[in-house]
Amino acid sequence: STPLLRAIDLCKEYRLPRGQTLRALDNVSLEVMPGEVLGLVGESGCGKSTLGRCLLRLTDLSSGAIIFDGQEISSLGERAMRPLRRQIQMVFQDSYASLNPRRRIGDLIAEPLRVHPDENGQKRSRAAIDARLAELMELVSLPASALARYPHEFSGGQRQRINIARALALSPQLVVADEPVSALDVSVQAQIVNLFTDLRERLGLTYVFIAHDLAVVRQISTRVAVMYLGAIVELGETDAVLHKPAHPYTAALIAAVPEPVIRHGTSLTLLRGDIPSPISPPSGCRFHTRCPKAEARCSAEAPELRPLQNDHAAACHFPLMDSL
Numbered sequence: 001s002t003p004l005l006r007a008i009d010l011c012k013e014y015r016l017p018r019g020q021t022l023r024a025l026d027n028v029s030l031e032v033m034p035g036e037v038l039g040l041v042g043e044s045g046c047g048k049s050t051l052g053r054c055l056l057r058l059t060d061l062s063s064g065a066i067i068f069d070g071q072e073i074s075s076l077g078e079r080a081m082r083p084l085r086r087q088i089q090m091v092f093q094d095s096y097a098s099l100n101p102r103r104r105i106g107d108l109i110a111e112p113l114r115v116h117p118d119e120n121g122q123k124r125s126r127a128a129i130d131a132r133l134a135e136l137m138e139l140v141s142l143p144a145s146a147l148a149r150y151p152h153e154f155s156g157g158q159r160q161r162i163n164i165a166r167a168l169a170l171s172p173q174l175v176v177a178d179e180p181v182s183a184l185d186v187s188v189q190a191q192i193v194n195l196f197t198d199l200r201e202r203l204g205l206t207y208v209f210i211a212h213d214l215a216v217v218r219q220i221s222t223r224v225a226v227m228y229l230g231a232i233v234e235l236g237e238t239d240a241v242l243h244k245p246a247h248p249y250t251a252a253l254i255a256a257v258p259e260p261v262i263r264h265g266t267s268l269t270l271l272r273g274d275i276p277s278p279i280s281p282p283s284g285c286r287f288h289t290r291c292p293k294a295e296a297r298c299s300a301e302a303p304e305l306r307p308l309q310n311d312h313a314a315a316c317h318f319p320l321m322d323s324l
């Protein structure tokens with residue numbers, strides 16, 4: 001089958017005062033197949049949120065192309081983009097910030113239904129909107145009575161259910177979720193992750209799921225992309241990446257997770273040092289300043305993301321072959 005979403009050589013640069021440039025995305029390419037969950041992981045500041053926003057065209061690219069459902073969307077103007085907006089929706093980390101506190105839940109969820117016409121290009125009737133609101137409440141397991149209440153009357157987990165209902169209002173194909181459970185208590189996190197999984201099965205959704213918590217990513221993702229300083233350093237099926245990491249950075253991220261959340265092999269490599277500034281990233285492999293495996297070649301030559309085995313790829317001159 002063909003990918004639902006293709007990102008090709010995405011670059012995003014920010015010009016800073018004093019002539020400096022921050023390269024937030026550095027030649028990122030990936031594909032998302034229909035029905036899969038691509039987990040995007042990495043430390044904060046690695047570019048995963050920027051990538052999510054660029055995929056939705058909420059942030060403009062500096063270069064590169066995005067193809068959604070066979071259509072090049074990266075060069076579309078806002079007007080041409082509008083009918084596609086219903087197909088791609090985003091759920092954010094902060095469940096409260098994305099809900100206007102002065103408006104009732106029913107109004108907030110109905111907003112996209114009022115703005116966008118229905119499948120036949122018609123404005124939706126009041127009755128059609130009410131029927132859809134009832135369906136959406138059922139989908140996210142909230143009582144219909146919630147529609148008449150205000151955001152502050154709900155817990156963080158309930159507010160995230162409300163945000164999910166709103167994201168699903170127009171029956172999108174793709175949902176980009178940016179750390180949607182990071183602000184929630186651990187017990188509530190599991191419920192929301194389960195809800196995402198249920199909804200994917202029921203509605204045939206496709207997700208790009210951004211998270212820094214590897215346990216969450218392991219639970220929900222079918223494939224994982226690991227990012228470091230704006231680039232993808234490892235990409236593959238979730239089991240392969242999290243249990244047999246090939247990139248030393250991935251191995252270090254996993255080693256930093258307290259057991260028994262994720263268990264893997266024997267070599268324990270902990271991350272040393274801070275993430276370098278993306279304004280003046282290290283030469284060659286950007287991870288060489290922190291990598292326990294670094295050799296002379298690593299600071300001289302940037303490794304390409306290349307396939308190692310099956311669909312497992314890593315950007316490293318000396319991948320952890322014992323893992324493969």
Ligand code: SF4
Binds near residue numbers: 286288303315316317
């Ligand atoms: Fe480490 Fe070198 Fe691989 Fe970079 S290329 S991750 S520095 S071994």
Ligand code: MG
Binds near residue numbers: 044045048049179
């Ligand atoms: Mg972020």
